[in-house]
Amino acid sequence: MGYNLKKEMNKPERLAGGHRMCAGCGAPVAVRGVLRALKQEDKAVIGCATSCLEVSTFMYPYTSWKDSFIHNAFENAGATVSGVEAAHKALIRKGKLKNECKFIAFGGDGGTYDIGFQSLSGAMERGHDMVYVCYDNGAYMNTGIQRSSATPKFADTTTTPVGIESDGKKQYRKDLGQIIAAHHVPYVAQTTFVKDLKDLHEKSEKALYKKGSAFLNVMAPCPRGWRYPPEDLMEICRLAVETCYWPLYEVEDGKWTLNYIPKKKLPIEEFLKPQGRFKHLFKSGKEHLIAEMQAEVDKRWEELLVRCGIN
């Protein structure tokens, strides 16, 4: 049976409403998108790195999580969930537990690309049967919009502020999908919120039900950090994909597949323009910065095409 948005939206939510995330934030959309791919009857244990998501969904004595949930610290969601998964394996082996269970870790890009990178790499290398989901909003948003290694070049953040001597962040972003793919785990995918969320759903389903370690990198914009009107969340995501800034791809058992090729690749300005964090790039005299960014997007896109066997 094919994907049906209406049917999916009618499923009971596993992340309850009433949490404290901002309007227009991508993180809860990512979480719900992933959790909808769980079979309703399947038990899941969900881990979460310290993040906006964690502190806004599980504030004592309330929790938005209907599944079993564990938050440990900022940099150890990978290791923590690998411990839960190991416990499950042991208890099944010893006959103390009968039922199967799914294991999911959520982390922002700070907890995933940076401080939690080692913990994630370790968990992926050991091959725990778990899905690590990075909701990538390209900065440390929980502490107030500081740069991360996922922040795009030229973004205005509170630790890479734009000034007379600064055009924002100096470095390009790390390509985490490729790094995790180099762990040769069974499944890696990059996605975001486009159209009817089918891409996110199908990738989540594969990640959840494929044996072994899986990694999902979900671009999840942040209205505060990116400075866009909350209602434009989906439009920002569409532009990220149509400009090839955020390509939709997957790596299944080592095979790279590009899931979407824009009919007409849009110039990177289209993605940058609606975001306040790139406002300075549109002042006169800064055209070369946009050209530089375009060249990098093109280069990475070409590399991806080669990897996917298209060029």
Add this chain to the structure above:
Amino acid sequence: MAIRERMSGNEAVATAMRQINPDVMAAFPITPSTEVPQYFATYVANGKVDTEFVTVESEHSSMSACVGSQAAGARTFTATSSCGLALMFEVLYIAASSRLPITMAVVNRALSGPININADHSDSMPTRDSGWLQIYSENNQEAYDNFIQAVRIGEHDDVRLPVMVCQDGFITSHAVENIELIEDEKVKNFVGEYSPKHYLLNPEESMSVGPYDSTHYYMEHKRQQAEGMINSKKVIMEVAKEFEKMTGRKYEMFESYKLDDAETAIVIINSTAGTAKDAIDILRSEGKKVGLLKIRIFRPFPAEEIAKALEGKVAVAVMDRAEGFSACGGPVFAEVRSALYDSENKPKMINYIYGLGGRDVRIQNIMEVYSTLDEIKNTGDIGSTYRYLSVRE
């Protein structure tokens, strides 16, 4: 019948782990505790245990995985030393505040820097406020016995706190000594099954662990955590009594050696207690009234009991195998001296920092301490309370 064996302190602890057969073991190698996960890996490889052994990529991940595993409902062990324990530091507090009775073998080693691989207590002492119970061991036998008791103590419903069982790196972790092992079945029965009331993997209910805790609740949660530590004293003694019934080996909060009628005494932790006992025997044969108080349980700190045991002594030296850099003495000194504050008849008390980075402590060195105490006894003059033993200055 008990099994007579000879083995190192590391193998003794690993043997206790094998006999208990935990659900999960997550560990990362670091000298001098490396042998513990090594021995354990061979038990896994040879089917002696059916534990899930998680070969983590760091000690931070080892303690993180332990938190996940124990919260999931699995009895979980680990082992570490020195910088490994320091790397775990953040997660130690989370394990304790989440009320997860993880059991950890700590093989005491100096903390960097400079880097040094030998025994002192600068690794475990800074973790004394982390909410873990701390049990210290003089030799391989005690490390083994303490580890078995630790699992029962930590998992007790009135406690539910993690426990670290410490012994001195190389001095006891690597030295092979005689030991009396308990039969596998007896150990298993003594420790029993781990059956937490709530756990992540429970098919009947969901559970959430590790909330953001606002000002409205954080303090109450810390108070409850403290209650677990307060309760643990009683549990430690109950478990010790039961253990004594099984083995004939008696354990208390601390061991007193020729202390009752002693005029001067030293307070010490771990392996140097053995050296001190030899020094005492020599001095006693010369008619000197000297004694020893060897702290076994440092967390919870048995303040009242220690005060009672030391009241009426003339002079006491508290030995710290770790600097506290307070510029006025080590951590054991601060706590022991504070414990005596309300005593009517408190002894004169000095502190020695000793044995840092594995600096050898001989019988002669301990006798020097007693002769200093003798001087204090005779002159009534304490002199400096903050001293170093066998250091070039």
